[in-house]
Amino acid sequence: MLAIVPETVGRPVGMVGLFGLNRSDRTPRFGYWVIREFRGRGLAVTAARALGRWAADKLGIETLVLDVEPANEASHRVAAKLGAGRVGEVTQGTVRLARYELAAGRLTRT
Numbered sequence: 001m002l003a004i005v006p007e008t009v010g011r012p013v014g015m016v017g018l019f020g021l022n023r024s025d026r027t028p029r030f031g032y033w034v035i036r037e038f039r040g041r042g043l044a045v046t047a048a049r050a051l052g053r054w055a056a057d058k059l060g061i062e063t064l065v066l067d068v069e070p071a072n073e074a075s076h077r078v079a080a081k082l083g084a085g086r087v088g089e090v091t092q093g094t095v096r097l098a099r100y101e102l103a104a105g106r107l108t109r110t
């Protein structure tokens with residue numbers, strides 16, 4: 001889990017992280033969260049892209065998985081802006097989540 005600290009703000013305003021990474025599972029999930037007053041500035045997309053590049057470059061991860069609730073329009077938008085592809089659905093408890101896959105090695109640095 002990494003904090004999102006914009007240079008202009010100088011304090012954490014959100015987080016981005018990898019989940020479920022271990023030696024046998026090389027396809028971790030990732031997630032992000034930004035506090036309300038700092039949303040809509042591209043922070044989630046920028047942070048997720050940096051995380052994905054780091055995972056590809058430093059850990060050799062090829063694919064990251066993202067699960068999104070159907071009504072979470074902002075997160076679906078973040079997934080689209082990252083270039084993640086929708087690959088199906090998964091069930092978590094009683095909730096059906098849309099599953100995306102992101103080709104980490106193909107992420108650009110900008």
Ligand SMILES: CC(C)(COP(=O)(O)OP(=O)(O)OC[C@H]1O[C@@H](n2cnc3c(N)ncnc32)[C@H](O)[C@@H]1OP(=O)(O)O)[C@@H](O)C(=O)NCCC(=O)NCCS
Binds near residue numbers: 040
């Ligand atoms: C999802 C979340 C991380 C997005 O953070 P963010 O920094 O605002 O994201 P970005 O600014 O990088 O991009 C957000 C995009 O979603 C769009 N968006 C925001 N709210 C939206 C809404 N209610 N409906 C549709 N699109 C929406 C923005 O317009 C933007 O797209 P654009 O650049 O094309 O205009 C933030 O909303 C959040 O923390 N939500 C609660 C936690 C959460 O849901 N995490 C994801 C779990 S899968």
